[in-house]
Amino acid sequence: MIDVDALTKLYGDLAAVDKLSFQVGAGEVLGLVGPNGAGKTTTLRALAGIGIPTSGRIRIDGHDMGTHPTRAKAALAFIPDEPQLFEYLTVDEHLLFIGRLYGVPDITARMTPLLEELELSGKRNAFPAELSRGMKQKLAIACGLVHDPRALILDEPLTGLDPVGIRRMRATIAERARAGAAVILSSHLLHLVEELCDRVLVMQNGKRVAYGSIEDIASSVPSIAGQGLEDVFIALTSRGDGGAPKT
Amino acid sequence: MAARRRREPAVTSAFWFLTERSIRNRVAHQIKSLKRPRYALAMLFGFFYIYSVYLRPGGRANRPALGDDAAVIAAVLVLVMIAAWWVFGGDRSALAFSPAEVQFLFPAPVTRGDLIRFKLLRAQPQVLVSVLIGVVLFKRGASSPTPAALQIIAYWVIISTLHMHRLGASLVRANTGQHGVAGAKRTIAAWAVVGGAMTAVIATLVIALPRLQAALANGDFIQMIASVLRQPVSGAVLTPVLWLLAPLFAIDSAAWLSAIWPALVLLVLHYFWVVRTHAAFEDAAVEASAKRADRLATMRARRMGAPLSTNAKAAAKESRERPARTWIPLSPTGHPAVAILWKNIVSIAREVRRSTLLLLIAGTLTIYVALSKVQEGTDLRPGSYLLIGMAGFLAVIGPMWIRNDFRTDLTKLELLRGYPLDPRALVVAEIASSTLLLTGLQLTLVLIAFVVTNVTKGPALFNLSFATQLAALAGLVVLTPLLNAVSLTIQNAVALLFPAWVKLGAVGGGIEAIGQTMMVTVASVLLLALAWLLPVIVAGLTILLLWTTYGAMSLVPAITLAVIGVAAEVWLMVQWLATVFARTESIAE
Numbered sequence: 001m002i003d004v005d006a007l008t009k010l011y012g013d014l015a016a017v018d019k020l021s022f023q024v025g026a027g028e029v030l031g032l033v034g035p036n037g038a039g040k041t042t043t044l045r046a047l048a049g050i051g052i053p054t055s056g057r058i059r060i061d062g063h064d065m066g067t068h069p070t071r072a073k074a075a076l077a078f079i080p081d082e083p084q085l086f087e088y089l090t091v092d093e094h095l096l097f098i099g100r101l102y103g104v105p106d107i108t109a110r111m112t113p114l115l116e117e118l119e120l121s122g123k124r125n126a127f128p129a130e131l132s133r134g135m136k137q138k139l140a141i142a143c144g145l146v147h148d149p150r151a152l153i154l155d156e157p158l159t160g161l162d163p164v165g166i167r168r169m170r171a172t173i174a175e176r177a178r179a180g181a182a183v184i185l186s187s188h189l190l191h192l193v194e195e196l197c198d199r200v201l202v203m204q205n206g207k208r209v210a211y212g213s214i215e216d217i218a219s220s221v222p223s224i225a226g227q228g229l230e231d232v233f234i235a236l237t238s239r240g241d242g243g244a245p246k247t
Numbered sequence: 248m249a250a251r252r253r254r255e256p257a258v259t260s261a262f263w264f265l266t267e268r269s270i271r272n273r274v275a276h277q278i279k280s281l282k283r284p285r286y287a288l289a290m291l292f293g294f295f296y297i298y299s300v301y302l303r304p305g306g307r308a309n310r311p312a313l314g315d316d317a318a319v320i321a322a323v324l325v326l327v328m329i330a331a332w333w334v335f336g337g338d339r340s341a342l343a344f345s346p347a348e349v350q351f352l353f354p355a356p357v358t359r360g361d362l363i364r365f366k367l368l369r370a371q372p373q374v375l376v377s378v379l380i381g382v383v384l385f386k387r388g389a390s391s392p393t394p395a396a397l398q399i400i401a402y403w404v405i406i407s408t409l410h411m412h413r414l415g416a417s418l419v420r421a422n423t424g425q426h427g428v429a430g431a432k433r434t435i436a437a438w439a440v441v442g443g444a445m446t447a448v449i450a451t452l453v454i455a456l457p458r459l460q461a462a463l464a465n466g467d468f469i470q471m472i473a474s475v476l477r478q479p480v481s482g483a484v485l486t487p488v489l490w491l492l493a494p495l496f497a498i499d500s501a502a503w504l505s506a507i508w509p510a511l512v513l514l515v516l517h518y519f520w521v522v523r524t525h526a527a528f529e530d531a532a533v534e535a536s537a538k539r540a541d542r543l544a545t546m547r548a549r550r551m552g553a554p555l556s557t558n559a560k561a562a563a564k565e566s567r568e569r570p571a572r573t574w575i576p577l578s579p580t581g582h583p584a585v586a587i588l589w590k591n592i593v594s595i596a597r598e599v600r601r602s603t604l605l606l607l608i609a610g611t612l613t614i615y616v617a618l619s620k621v622q623e624g625t626d627l628r629p630g631s632y633l634l635i636g637m638a639g640f641l642a643v644i645g646p647m648w649i650r651n652d653f654r655t656d657l658t659k660l661e662l663l664r665g666y667p668l669d670p671r672a673l674v675v676a677e678i679a680s681s682t683l684l685l686t687g688l689q690l691t692l693v694l695i696a697f698v699v700t701n702v703t704k705g706p707a708l709f710n711l712s713f714a715t716q717l718a719a720l721a722g723l724v725v726l727t728p729l730l731n732a733v734s735l736t737i738q739n740a741v742a743l744l745f746p747a748w749v750k751l752g753a754v755g756g757g758i759e760a761i762g763q764t765m766m767v768t769v770a771s772v773l774l775l776a777l778a779w780l781l782p783v784i785v786a787g788l789t790i791l792l793l794w795t796t797y798g799a800m801s802l803v804p805a806i807t808l809a810v811i812g813v814a815a816e817v818w819l820m821v822q823w824l825a826t827v828f829a830r831t832e833s834i835a836e
Contacts, residue, residue: 045661048664048665049664049665050661050664050665050832051832052830052832069667070667070668070669071667072667073665073666073667073668074667078665080661084659084661084662086590086594086659087594088593088594088597088598089590089593089594093577093593096577096579097577097586097589097590099579100577100578100579100580100581100583100585100586100589101583101586101587101666101667101668102583102667103580103583104579105579105580106579107579108579
């Protein structure tokens with residue numbers, strides 16, 4: 001579903017992402033973790049078609065992002081950590097707008113349950129300025145989910161959500177994966193990654209330092225065998241040599 | 248008090264540090280950006296323009312020194328600008344602090360007065376740039392012996408004073424708006440002065456209307472309006488503005504020296520007025536916070552079914568005041584680019600305040616009626632010419648004024664890039680958004696003029712037959728969108744290529760931003776001229792070749808060829824901009 005092959009992004013001489021390869025299958029949730037500046041956001045932006053890779057190939061639902069960006073983008077949703085909304089569109093109008101962009105004929109029928117799910121039903125005619133930070137994030141999430149994407153890319157999706165919102169979002173991510181979507185979840189909330197993700201990709205200095213299930217990654221390093229993701233993460237990223245075993 | 252005295256230099260030095268470092272880093276960033284060929288080219292263009300207009304030996308225009316009438320007209324324009332600040336408000340940009348300033352300075356242990364002083368200090372670099380560009384672009388004639396240094400000082404005094412006036416007007420408006428009756432009482436003196444001044448000028452103009460109408464017919468309108476406004480009552484209103492502008496119109500150094508003192512006094516008075524207003528500004532902030540708390544209390548009370556307090560009722564009423572809603576339908580199916588067009592049209596429909604629109608319409612109607620001899624019920628041409636003139640003026644100013652295209656949307660570049668939309672379709676939708684709106688406005692004005700003049704069966708517009716007028720109207724329907732599309736494609740191209748040099752979104756504005764805008768405007772106008780050059784040459788040659796045989800009919804193939812040529816240019820520019828957009832990852836350059 002999401003196929004990344006030797007993705008490289010250079011800023012001058014600096015390799016923000018260096019020959020990164022991984023796959024996420026239908027119904028799978030991949031956790032993308034790494035310290036600040038590891039290249040996670042650059043990777044996600046490239047996957048979403050926002051950033052242009054220096055080299056490498058990205059395929060979304062079988063469509064090459066380089067040669068058929070429109071088809072690839074139509075299959076995915078990118079939900080950034082900082083919600084970007086149009087000041088002069090209401091909540092409802094944001095969804096109508098997205099419906100038209102992604103060609104969703106039954107958009108009005110989809111809106112009501114989605115807004116109820118995200119507790120935005122009472123704010124359908126509100127403008128972004130009238131929404132709290134968490135509500136804005138929920139609207140960005142609604143915009144991402146309303147066209148039923150086959151690939152879902154989430155960058156710190158729980159930022160700004162209240163405890164109920166966080167619980168619902170966790171359930172939504174799991175539900176989308178069960179429905180067959182390929183999900184990439186980037187987050188510093190390692191317990192969330194641990195709970196939701198089938199596999200984890202650990203990045204540092206633009207490179208892949210570990211890739212696989214948490215158990216497999218942990219078992220490949222004797223000192224952290226049997227530990228949780230937090231210990232694994234610290235052990236892998238504090239070495240700074242980028243030479244951890246790839247599983 | 249001792250603590251306060253000890254703290255003041257620290258606050259001032261912190262503000263100086265912030266300003267100085269920001270300028271230094273910004274200049275370094277601009278210099279660094281010259282490594283990119285397109286910025287280097289733009290910079291070379293700027294230097295070439297300045298050299299050819301101002302510095303080239305013999306290149307200086309030998310315009311005579313500007314006369315008293317010009318000073319009065321300039322003062323009137325300044326007065327209109329000031330009135331607009333008071334009536335419509337320049338609040339958004341005048342009172343605005345950057346998000347970082349809000350985050351770091353508002354919670355810091357500084358007074359609101361310190362914040363306003365900081366705002367004045369922070370505006371100075373932009374004011375100085377505006378001054379330099381103003382001196383270069385609006386230079387006085389070479390015949391004026393006033394040294395350039397004195398002109399620079401004059402410009403600085405004028406721009407700084409106007410900047411402070413706009414800030415002061417915004418503070419008074421905020422004070423009045425947020426404090427309700429208490430605020431109105433505190434600001435009543437300011438409003439009385441402003442209202443009295445406006446009434447005096449409007450009343451003088453209304454009384455002199457017959458003379459102005461006659462002057463318009465005789466072609467000496469400018470002299471007449473200057474003479475009318477010099478009359479005692481309106482003259483008293485104009486005098487402070489004339490004092491402010493006087494150094495700019497001084498014919499020599501001696502005249503400048505005697506003219507600069509009143510202007511400096513105005514500058515100092517404005518400084519004290521604005522800084523003194525800070526107390527009210529501080530109150531307004533506190534009161535706004537209290538109202539917000541009341542609003543929350545109202546919501547809680549409603550949930551609990553409790554009665555509302557007076558303040559809470561007022562807050563509840565305020566909370567119902569939302570931006571105007573428009574219901575332009577969007578079908579869920581069809582080409583996705585239409586969604587972009589829909590979004591941009593909805594955005595502008597909501598951005599324009601109803602009150603502003605109504606005032607504009609009322610103002611235009613008043614002038615229309617005043618100019619037209621309605622008492623005779625026949626000759627409506629002067630009013631109609633005004634509308635046609637406004638449409639023509641929009642052709643020039645509209646592409647800079649109507650910005651519901653990339654110039655707004657580039658601030659959300661990441662969103663746009665993530666959409667499953669072909670870059671060409673996106674570029675077309677963005678340019679079409681502003682083109683449609685501008686064309687709609689212009690054609691509405693022309694159509695009103697056409698219909699009103701013909702329905703009343705008075706003298707024909709431009710003494711043309713009805714059939715010729717109809718043909719001209721049909722021609723305008725074809726040509727206007729094309730003309731606008733060329734202008735707006737250039738404006739969007741400049742925004743895409745030089746995002747750091749173009750005002751994007753609603754950020755910025757004000758007198759201090761005029762300088763930078765002018766550089767971009769000059770470049771856009773030159774590009775526009777370049778775009779029309781080839782089609783016009785082709786049309787000219789066609790007329791030259793066919794005129795002897797076909798006479799006026801040769802205009803048809805000539806105009807058709809020009810239209811095809813311009814349309815082809817727009818198409819090529821769109822293709823090119825689509826590739827530029829596809830390569831643009833960030834506007835933070």
